[in-house]
Amino acid sequence: MDFDLTKEQKMIQKEMQHFCKKELNKDYVRWMDENVDFPPDELWQKFVDIGMFQSNIPKEYGGESMSMVDGMVAFEEICKASMSVALAIGTTVGFGTRFINELGTKAQKETYLPLLSEGKLKMCMALTEPSGGTDILGSVKTEAIEKNDRFVVNGEKVFITAAHVSDYMITMCRTEKDKKPSQSLSVLMIPSKSKGITITKVPKISCHHCDSVGITFSNVEVPKENLLGTRGNGWYESLVVLNPERIGCAMMGVGLMAAAYEDAFLYAKQRHAFSGPISRFQILQHYMADMYINLENSRNLTYKSAWLCDQGKPYHMEATMAKLVASEGALHAGRFGAEILGGYGICSEYPMQRYLRDAYQLQFSPISNEMSKNMMMQYQGLPKSWA
Numbered sequence: 001m002d003f004d005l006t007k008e009q010k011m012i013q014k015e016m017q018h019f020c021k022k023e024l025n026k027d028y029v030r031w032m033d034e035n036v037d038f039p040p041d042e043l044w045q046k047f048v049d050i051g052m053f054q055s056n057i058p059k060e061y062g063g064e065s066m067s068m069v070d071g072m073v074a075f076e077e078i079c080k081a082s083m084s085v086a087l088a089i090g091t092t093v094g095f096g097t098r099f100i101n102e103l104g105t106k107a108q109k110e111t112y113l114p115l116l117s118e119g120k121l122k123m124c125m126a127l128t129e130p131s132g133g134t135d136i137l138g139s140v141k142t143e144a145i146e147k148n149d150r151f152v153v154n155g156e157k158v159f160i161t162a163a164h165v166s167d168y169m170i171t172m173c174r175t176e177k178d179k180k181p182s183q184s185l186s187v188l189m190i191p192s193k194s195k196g197i198t199i200t201k202v203p204k205i206s207c208h209h210c211d212s213v214g215i216t217f218s219n220v221e222v223p224k225e226n227l228l229g230t231r232g233n234g235w236y237e238s239l240v241v242l243n244p245e246r247i248g249c250a251m252m253g254v255g256l257m258a259a260a261y262e263d264a265f266l267y268a269k270q271r272h273a274f275s276g277p278i279s280r281f282q283i284l285q286h287y288m289a290d291m292y293i294n295l296e297n298s299r300n301l302t303y304k305s306a307w308l309c310d311q312g313k314p315y316h317m318e319a320t321m322a323k324l325v326a327s328e329g330a331l332h333a334g335r336f337g338a339e340i341l342g343g344y345g346i347c348s349e350y351p352m353q354r355y356l357r358d359a360y361q362l363q364f365s366p367i368s369n370e371m372s373k374n375m376m377m378q379y380q381g382l383p384k385s386w387a
């Protein structure tokens with residue numbers, strides 16, 4: 001057993017730390033959080049220049065074929081600097097690229113993967129509908145009806161991260177009328193400029209520089225060749241994207257926790273009360289000890305999930321646990337980090353309030369922590385408790 005990073009992984013880590021220090025410093029991240037709903041094009045281009053969008057694309061299509069562990073080493077640093085930026089990149093890399101790479105035909109891969117590797121396309125995944133995100137199979141009502149050489153799409157999605165800037169919306173639609181829910185869904189790549197698409201802003205407290213929006217599809221015509229994977233089998237086939245998503249979201253919690261711990265630790269050493277630094281107070285040390293324990297546990301589980309994924313071994317239990325402990329740990333770190341900063345914990349001048357707000361989003365997205373526990377016990381062989 002070896003818990004150490006390889007020489008190459010240490011290099012990736014060092015390069016990303018350097019990149020994030022320079023391009024995602026706290027003042028710039030605060031500016032983004034207060035002024036934009038998606039990272040600016042200049043920043044996107046800087047990620048293109050360091051090869052971020054090539055990471056999980058096979059070499060034959062212009063990518064780097066990075067392992068999940070290597071990818072997560074790089075991603076951890078971005079998550080620590082800004083969860084919004086991590087999400088913005090994650091939607092294209094984790095949803096767009098992964099869907100096409102896993103489900104796409106040769107022609108689809110040849111068309112889209114080189115463009116994705118050059119950062120020329122942005123993508124999002126549109127699964128959730130207003131009637132519920134946990135019970136996806138029961139909730140997807142967005143319908144795609146076949147008509148000659150196209151599908152005509154009608155329906156509504158909500159909370160779709162980065163849809164307002166995406167070139168393509170990878171959308172779960174109901175295509176089969178008379179089959180049971182798990183055999184009735186298909187994945188369509190819908191060009192965002194198609195006629196009949198309306199985007200609605202969803203104001204929220206978290207991740208201000210990566211909006212999640214509502215989408216309405218009204219008689220949107222989509223060429224049949226934009227079907228990804230097998231018609232009617234979209235639910236099962238999309239699991240190759242939804243399972244790794246949990247690892248990425250767990251890493252967001254790890255990054256948030258690391259940032260909150262580091263800021264709280266430094267602040268406690270510098271801030272004085274009753275003639276000495278507040279870091280000498282046992283209760284504050286306990287807050288930080290808990291943050292440190294949560295961070296170590298979550299990071300280990302997240303990397304273990306990524307490693308299992310790379311080995312081709314089952315990892316759904318580990319990834320589900322990782323997302324759960326990392327999101328709870330991040331919320332705890334934001335909450336107690338804010339306590340340590342006293343009044344400054346809720347001031348815009350300090351990023352602690354951002355960590356706390358952003359951590360909330362991870363409690364239920366991409367899967368709620370309640371549902372995570374339901375699934376874990378089902379994976380362990382107990383009767384299905386949740387439907």
Ligand SMILES: Cc1cc2nc3c(=O)[nH]c(=O)nc-3n(C[C@H](O)[C@H](O)[C@H](O)COP(=O)(O)OP(=O)(O)OC[C@H]3O[C@@H](n4cnc5c(N)ncnc54)[C@H](O)[C@@H]3O)c2cc1C
Pocket residue numbers: 124125126127128130131132133134135158159160161162204212361364365366367368369370371374385386387
């Ligand atoms: C900021 C943000 C970004 C998002 N980004 C995307 C995106 O890019 N693409 C996308 O498709 N979706 C996205 N989502 C949607 C997200 O995945 C859903 O919010 C999530 O799945 C929960 O669905 P819901 O909000 O409809 O809650 P519900 O499904 O209505 O659940 C409400 C509550 O009921 C509980 N509950 C439901 N069923 C059970 C059960 N059987 N047992 C126990 N408890 C249960 C839940 O745990 C939760 O506490 C995003 C959401 C947010 C808020």
